Amino acid sequence: MKEKITRELIKDLKGERPHPIVITTDLFWDCECDTDYINYTSEAQCFECGCIKDESPDSRLIEVVDMLITKSHLLEDPNFQKNPNSRSS
Ligand SMILES: [Zn+2]
Numbered sequence: 001m002k003e004k005i006t007r008e009l010i011k012d013l014k015g016e017r018p019h020p021i022v023i024t025t026d027l028f029w030d031c032e033c034d035t036d037y038i039n040y041t042s043e044a045q046c047f048e049c050g051c052i053k054d055e056s057p058d059s060r061l062i063e064v065v066d067m068l069i070t071k072s073h074l075l076e077d078p079n080f081q082k083n084p085n086s087r088s089s
Pocket of ligand 1: 031032033037046047048049050051
């Protein structure tokens with residue numbers, strides 16, 4: 001039941017239902033891939049479709065959140081996380 005409410009909320013914010021506010025974030029940008037089109041700003045280019053960050057729009061915040069929820073299992077994977085204590089100088 002809670003999940004249904006969340007999905008409805010995301011649908012709402014995605015603009016599938018009328019919503020006046022579109023929030024974007026410059027921490028991510030969209031490329032032209034059909035899936036996984038949200039790229040971290042640290043990535044200057046998508047190697048799948050060849051889009052360049054400087055020529056691409058910022059990602060919509062709600063799509064970033066959606067992506068992070070979908071991929072949250074990756075964030076919990078210790079092999080995926082970069083060790084904040086290791087510094088390469
Ligand atoms: Zn791409």
